[in-house]
Amino acid sequence: MLLAAGAAILAISAGAQAQATIKIGEINSYKAQPAFLEPxxxxxxxxxxxxxxAGGVLGKKLEVIARDDNGNPGDSVRxxxxxxxxxxxxxLFGGFLSNTGLALTDYAKQHKVFFLAAEPLTDKIVWQNGNKYTYRLRPSTYMLVASVVKEAAKLKKKRWAIVYPNYEYGQSAAASFKALMKQAQPDVEFVAEQAPPLGKIDAGSVTQALADAKPDAIFxxxxxxxxxxxxREGNTRGLFDGVxxxxxxxxxPEYLDPLKGEAPVNWIVTGYPxxxxxxxxHKKFVDAYRKKFNDYPxxxxxxGYAALMSIAAGIKKAGSTDADKLAAAFSGLKVDTPVAPIVYRAQDHQSTLGAFVGRTGVKEGKxxxxxxxxxxxxxxQLPDAEVKKLRPAD
Structure with a gap:
């Protein structure tokens, strides 16, 4: 009897402890994409x-339970x-690759679970596959392309070559760049296109194919x-000379830092300086990050920081973790981030987090x-009328 009573007390205690936290699931491709996902x-x-x-949210501490999906959409859903x-x-929140992000977007729709896509860039998350329960933080592929097209058009280069990874993000980036450049510069020509499989590029053949096309510029x-x-292969073969x-x-920094002194010079890029x-x-964010991790962001x-802060703000506004109430609360939700205040748009569930656009250089070997x-x-972002054509009704 004493053992049974003890077990019952322990069970009640464990249940009370579980109720004292708000559990949040996080799914990502940590082993497949460590450069971005460890930071x-x-x-x-x-x-x-x-x-x-600061006391948590709704009087409860937040608890994140993170899992690795191996960069596999099937594993993401499982x-x-x-x-x-x-x-x-x-x-749920997270996602990195476009295919895993789309799998989780569909899961959220089918099971009526709130999902914040933190990183996946595919436009389909907020357009063709958009749904009531899914919101997205990072600028979409279209938005990133739009951020550089204005600068690309200023170059007044006619012959363009394109290179991209052959999956959703890369295909979408190439399509958006061609469409937006045609609008900005009707006489533009696309003289070469290389689409190696993600993570399996034959850099020698790709750079040679681009060089053979003699482009004025490369996207x-x-x-x-x-x-x-x-x-590295392009530098060796002189692909970028005068281009x-x-x-x-x-x-x-995830992608620029590993190149060190071999980093490209004078490219027009999106990034995070x-x-x-x-x-x-931003200084407050950097100082806190350095103090905590003895590293730079x-x-x-x-x-990652903005995603969790968005979730906390959304739960607070909703006054609940109910999926329908969270989805409603995220519509028009305002969140302060270290780089700028953002809003999650009601029209397409896309945040207004922007992009830094500039040129590359090398300083002190970096x-x-x-x-x-x-x-x-x-x-x-697209005008509302265009978004409405692309996005199904929730």
Whole structure:
């Protein structure tokens, strides 16, 4: 009897402890994409500590249960099911690759679970596959392309070559760049297109094919290890000599730093020049990050931090973790981030987080962004009428 009574007390105690926290599931490709996602994890961990140190949300501490999906959409869905059934999480966030992000977007729709896509860039998350329960933090592929097209058009180059990873993000980036450039510069020509499989680029053959086309300029959407191989091979073969390059993501420290002194010079890029953003809000973020991790932030750090802060703000506004109430609360939700205040748009569930656009350079043997500006995400999105055509009704 005493043993049974003790077990009952322990069970009640465990249940009370579980109810004292709000469990949040986080799913990502940590092993497959460590350059971005290790800093990203630090970012949301720092935000989590800040939120909980301030008393949590709705009188409860937040608890994040993170899982690795191996960069596999099937694993993403399986893990989502496990987190919901076994861990009893209230909502989900995360995602990195476009295909895993789309899998989780569909899961959220089918199971009526709130999902904040922190990093996946595919436009489909907020357009064709958009749904009531899914919101997205980072600028979309279209938005990133739109942020550089204005600068690309200023170059007045006619013959363009394009290189991108052959999956959703890369295909979308190439399509958006061609469409937007045609609008901005009707006489533009696309003389070569290379689409190597993600993570498996044959940099020699790709750079040679581009060089053979003799372009005036190149649009690049490669990232991570593929980018490094492309840059090194292109430098060796003289591909970039006298050729302008416009490149998505390259200015992010995750991808620029590993190149060190081999970093490309004078490319037009999107990125995150953490070392030169001098606002009080950003300095506070950098100082706190350095103190906690003895390291500098990457773009992933910023995304992870803003994602968790968005979730905390959404739960507070909703007054609940109910999926329908959270979805309603995120519509028009305003969140302060270290780089700018953002709003989650009611029209398409896309945040107005923008992009830093500038040129690359090398300083003291390290790649940097120079002459950059911050482009507000609200200025990079399609008109509402166009969004309505692309997005199904919730």
């Amino acid at each position: 990203y994890r630090r970012g949301w961990e720092m935000a989590l500590d800040e939120v909980n140190a 893990i989502a099911e496990e987190l919901m059934a076994r861990e009893r999480v209230a909502l 690049n959407a490669l990232f991570a290890a593929d980018l490094g191989k492309f840059v 302008e390059v416009v490149s998505l993501l390259t200015g992010e 953490w070392y030169a953003i001098n606002t009080p809000e 990457r773009n992933g750090s910023l995304v 790649g940097i962004m120079t002459s950059f500006t911050y482009v507000d995400g609200a200025a990079l």
